[in-house]
Amino acid sequence: MKPKENDTEKPMLAVLRDLEVGKSHTYPIERMSSLKTMCTNFGAQWDKTFSTKTDREKRIITVTRTA
Numbered sequence: 001m002k003p004k005e006n007d008t009e010k011p012m013l014a015v016l017r018d019l020e021v022g023k024s025h026t027y028p029i030e031r032m033s034s035l036k037t038m039c040t041n042f043g044a045q046w047d048k049t050f051s052t053k054t055d056r057e058k059r060i061i062t063v064t065r066t067a
Contacts, residue, residue, distance in 0.1 A: 012038060019065040029059045
């Protein structure tokens with residue numbers, strides 16, 4: 001699978017932990033299930049909120065830190 005524009009070698013958990021309010025990160029759509037689970041579970045533990053947006057045509061999911 002070809003890496004997407006914003007996809008890095010950094011683990012998803014580390015990206016979510018370090019994501020600043022208003023910033024976003026994009027992943028391949030194949031990681032959607034685990035990404036949404038992490039946003040819900042760790043967001044609650046860390047007292048942070050995230051939103052996700054899926055682009056089916058581009059086959060990506062973007063997570064944004066909202067608070």
